[in-house]
Amino acid sequence: MKGALFLLVWSLICxxxxxxxxxxxxxxxxxxxxxxxxxxxxCQEEATTIVIDADVRQMYSxxxxxxxxxxxxxxxxxxxxxxxxxxxxxxxxGIDEAGYQSIYGATSDGETIDFKYLTESSYGTSIGGRLYxxxxxxxxxxFKMKNREFTIDVDTSQLPCGLNGxxxxxxxEGDGGVSSYPSNSAxxxxxxxxxxxxxxxxxxxxxxxxxxxQSNYGxxxxxxxxxxxxxxxxxxTFHTCTSxxxxxxxxxxxxxxxxGDHYNGVCDKDGCEFGAYRMNQHEYYGPDSSFDVDSSxxxxxxxxxxxxxxxxxxxxxxxxxxxxxxxxxxxNTRVNFEGIPDYxxxxxxxxxxxxxxxxxxxxxxxxxxxxxxGEALDRGxxxxxxxxxxxxxxMQWLDGxxxxxxxxxxPGVLRGPCPADSGxxxxxxxxxxxxxxxxxxxxxxxxxxxxTL
Ligand SMILES: *[C@@H]1O[C@H](CO)[C@@H](O)[C@H](O)[C@H]1NC(C)=O
Numbered sequence: 277m278k279g280a281l282f283l284l285v286w287s288l289i290c291x292x293x294x295x296x297x298x299x300x301x302x303x304x305x306x307x308x309x310x311x312x313x314x315x316x317x318x319c320q321e322e323a324t325t326i327v328i329d330a331d332v333r334q335m336y337s338x339x340x341x342x343x344x345x346x347x348x349x350x351x352x353x354x355x356x357x358x359x360x361x362x363x364x365x366x367x368x369x370g371i372d373e374a375g376y377q378s379i380y381g382a383t384s385d386g387e388t389i390d391f392k393y394l395t396e397s398s399y400g401t402s403i404g405g406r407l408y409x410x411x412x413x414x415x416x417x418x419f420k421m422k423n424r425e426f427t428i429d430v431d432t433s434q435l436p437c438g439l440n441g442x443x444x445x446x447x448x449e450g451d452g453g454v455s456s457y458p459s460n461s462a463x464x465x466x467x468x469x470x471x472x473x474x475x476x477x478x479x480x481x482x483x484x485x486x487x488x489x490q491s492n493y494g495x496x497x498x499x500x501x502x503x504x505x506x507x508x509x510x511x512x513t514f515h516t517c518t519s520x521x522x523x524x525x526x527x528x529x530x531x532x533x534x535x536g537d538h539y540n541g542v543c544d545k546d547g548c549e550f551g552a553y554r555m556n557q558h559e560y561y562g563p564d565s566s567f568d569v570d571s572s573x574x575x576x577x578x579x580x581x582x583x584x585x586x587x588x589x590x591x592x593x594x595x596x597x598x599x600x601x602x603x604x605x606x607x608n609t610r611v612n613f614e615g616i617p618d619y620x621x622x623x624x625x626x627x628x629x630x631x632x633x634x635x636x637x638x639x640x641x642x643x644x645x646x647x648x649x650g651e652a653l654d655r656g657x658x659x660x661x662x663x664x665x666x667x668x669x670x671m672q673w674l675d676g677x678x679x680x681x682x683x684x685x686x687p688g689v690l691r692g693p694c695p696a697d698s699g700x701x702x703x704x705x706x707x708x709x710x711x712x713x714x715x716x717x718x719x720x721x722x723x724x725x726x727x728t729l
Contacts, residue, residue, distance in 0.1 A: 313719075313720050314726050325409075325410045328376065330462065336369060337366060341367065359490070360459050370466070380395060391661065391712060393710070408467055408660055409658065414464055416452065420656045421581045423588045424723070425723055425726055428717065431575070437676070438665065438670055439671065439699075440664050440666070443501075446498070446499045447498045447658070448470060448497065449521070456484070472497060473517060474543070475525050475542070475543055494525045495523070496531075497522050498516050498517050501547070506571075514622065514640070514649045515547040520652075525542060539637060553692045556687070583650070592649055597621065624641065665704055672698075676692055
């Protein structure tokens with residue numbers, strides 16, 4: 277069985293072959309998270325489930341699950357002389373139902389996912405993380421969203437300043453990369469194949485290859501941030517790329533800040549975003565009933581992907597936002613700056629105008645704008661639920677002041693009401709160990725079919 281693999285099933289096979297050894301790998305479990313697909317005649321349930329990201333799993337020798345592939349210093353030199361051999365020699369551990377909760381802080385009651393900020397276990401401290409929606413055991417649920425709408429209930433009431441309980445889509449491969457990269461036979465079942473528009477270089481495995489000390493090697497793909505939020509602030513953003521699909525980048529293509537290539541990479545890292553507070557509406561979203569959208573209660577977040585001619589084939593031209601709370605449909609707020617129109621949705625014109633007003637580089641346009649995002653939606657994207665903290669900017673770009681030395685009276689500098697010294701992970705761990713985010717009621721369908729007007 278040479279040429280195998282990077283997976284747990286292999287470990288189980290070995291266990292069967294060789295009898296019981298130490299450190300037996302665990303059989304993978306997936307959290308129930310059924311969604312509904314809807315059209316004008318109603319909604320149908322799909323038995324979708326949630327899998328946690330591959331990057332946080334233990335990696336063992338596929339031949340002997342008592343031997344870890346990772347050592348204190350890095351990678352076991354025998355198992356991992358190079359990235360491909362390492363992927364072939366090592367197996368990702370499965371996680372059982374108890375492990376999802378006790379190691380990673382993720383639970384389902386059959387309909388609702390709760391995801392904790394901090395979870396202490398014998399493996400150490402787990403800090404939020406990424407969860408992906410599966411259509412079946414080995415395949416992610418691919419969403420093709422042009423001329424459709426996506427709806428999810430979020431509860432951000434237990435997320436303080438500095439945390440981000442996000443809902444987004446990225447153009448991962450449906451099988452997690454198994455067919456593209458033979459050294460990956462674990463696949464979506466084990467949460468492989470993450471990518472995003474920041475072209476992350478920190479991932480342990482990229483394109484079926486364990487990243488053993490390669491520098492400036494990353495993985496890019498289009499990203500659509502439906503919801504990035506805590507109880508103080510929220511925004512929605514699109515990040516498009518000139519590359520198609522799951523795209524391993526090297527050098528300039530990765531758009532690294534360290535090499536001064538922020539705008540030279542394949543993806544629009546800045547994105548184009550609509551955040552109520554940043555658009556100068558400070559009473560729209562917040563943690564009590566005096567706000568139009570009350571973050572102390574669950575919120576139904578509806579996002580509509582409208583095409584120029586109202587067909588599935590037309591170019592994507594607008595991303596509209598609605599909320600539903602207490603049986604009331606709440607319109608998105610409007611841009612509130614002199615000198616630009618009072619837009620209430622994301623369009624290329626909105627992006628151009630606010631970027632010019634804020635003095636930002638219109639990289640979204642250089643990378644193809646909404647039309648290019650629409651092409652990624654046509655190819656299909658994977659749903660990610662993600663809870664994270666921010667070591668580099670303390671989430672101030674979402675909920676505080678950014679840049680830190682910016683003048684708060686300049687348009688676009690104030691992002692939210694959070695203090696400038698909030699969001700520091702060290703303090704957050706002390707002060708908010710019990711923070712969590714809650715997700716439920718994913719619905720997907722034709723325009724106006726997933727909620728009641
Ligand atoms: C959806 O509802 C809105 C508000 O009533 C309406 O303006 C729009 O035309 C509807 N769109 C479709 C495709 O039904």
